[in-house]
Amino acid sequence: MSEDIRLGRSGDAGRRKRRPGAIVLGAIVAALAVNTVLASRDTAAATGERQVRLRDGDLHVVDDGPPDAPALLLIHGNASSTAWWDPVVPALAARYRVIRVDLLGHGQSAKPIARYDVPAQGRRSAELLDELGVANATIIAHSMGGMVATALAERRPDLVTALALIDSAPSPGAPIRQPLIPRLVPVPVLGQLLWRLRADEQIRAGLATAFTRDIDLPAAVIDGVRGMTYRSFTKSPKEAGRFIAARTLPDRLAVLDRPVLVIFGSEDRRVRSAAAQEYQIVPDARIEMVPGVGHTPMLEDPQRTIDLLLDFLARHNAAPTRRD
Secondary structure, eight states: OHHHHHHHHHHHHHHHHHHHHHHHHHHHHHHHHHHHHHHHHHHHHHHTEEEEOOTTOOEEEEEESOTTSOEEEEEOOTTOOGGGGTTTHHHHHTTSEEEEEOOTTSTTSOOOSSOOOHHHHHHHHHHHHHHTTBSOEEEEEETTHHHHHHHHHHHOGGGEEEEEEESOOOSTTOBOOOOHHHHHTTSTTHHHHHHHTOOHHHHHHHHGGGOSSOOOOOHHHHHHHHTSOHHHHHHHHHHHHHHHHHSOHHHHHHTTOOOEEEEEETTOSSBOGGGGGGGGGSTTOEEEEETTOOSOHHHHSHHHHHHHHHHHHHHHOOOOOBOO
């Protein structure tokens, strides 16, 4: 018995001797982990990337340009992300604070089961500007993002200096019927199967109607679609259609008393280019048609898009103001 006790004590002593080494090793591992987190945060801060926590889901934001310059909020369309604005950001950020956001369900933002209706997306965008301390901004939006921008202006006109909408369907009759496979994705069961089996080639094929010119799609564009959930991918366009069916964008914008720029690609394969004329009922709306370009001018002809935006901003952008 005494021998067993001595052996036990000897074992305890051995474990005690080994414990300081384990503590040191654990401390090193913890320090490395903390350093990795801090390095990641430093990289995000340097590039202006961050996650902004809102009450119903975090939003991924990229913030470029002088922080005290007049602010622009860039809102992408369905199945898109902040990456779709990459070609035009450097020129805009040379003069303005450019804030890009991944809408809920898109990019690196949260992807809950519900809450994809357009008014909620507009409310969320307003809350984002409040969180960032922005008192007012010009909203530049693409496709479905134009509906979110309009919902934002309806809810919080105090935040909106002007609006620039790029290939945003004004009414339910404006969208063009899409090829078979994209139309099958929202179909229950079959669509979910197609979604699970999607490969990069299928994603590129699905995006083909967003462009007319032959462009090399950045990997981030493909990754953005792949990162979506089936629910967010299918729910967002349904809610967008419901929004303009309830009241068209031109009717909504006509009563807001804000400067409006409408940009359309003349060869849009998703929204009828002729539908741009529906925006004529908006007082003093400026309508610009970009020749030889499809649904996505900022990727197909970024320089022409930049020129139109900078001219509009020079005419209508307010002096920089911020909330403390």
